Amino acid sequence: MNSLAKTLFLTATAAAITFSSIGAASANDWRYRGHNNNNDALVGGAVGLATGLIVGSAIANAPRYDEPRYIDPPYAYDDVPVYRAPPPRYYRPAPVRYYQPAPVRVGVEPWTPQWERYCSYRYRSFDPRSGTFIGNDGRSHFCVAN
Structure with missing residues (x-):
């Protein structure tokens, strides 16, 4: 009862x-x-x-000893914000881009005097022994005369 x-x-x-x-x-x-x-x-x-x-x-109102008694704490936790995880975000995979190398145009044959003259005039940092020049990106590139 x-x-x-x-x-x-x-x-x-x-x-x-x-x-x-x-x-x-x-x-x-x-x-x-x-x-x-x-x-x-x-x-x-x-x-x-x-x-x-x-x-x-x-x-x-007498306490029953067959049931555990729970005493409320003297303070409430209502002030604490409840953390809720953000909803999952699904990202579309980035498209893979395949770069084809530029087609080689038949021009001046490498290691010929014409090729060396062309590359020396075109690039100030051209090294005739290795056939390369230093590009704007700071790397060395092989000179291709078109």
Whole structure:
């Protein structure tokens, strides 16, 4: 039973016991005093009702030892923001770009005097022994005369 039903049941029991004893005790007085009613029965009933309420609520709210009792902490964690993971993001894979080398144009044959003259005029950093020049990217490249 829940605690309200227990409280009501115990209150009604205490009130019934109180009223039955007051009624039996005051029956003789009422008959012999000539119906002089000083409201003793009502005061006794009120005292019994109050006693029943107090005892019933104490019994209904008594701790049960078969269940663990959890005590709330003295502070609340409502102020702490709740972390929520961001939704997953799906990335489209980057397209793979294949670069084809530039087609070789038939021009001046490498390692000939014309080729060496062309590359010397075209690139200031041309090295005739290796056939390379230093490009704007800082790397050495082989000279191709078109």
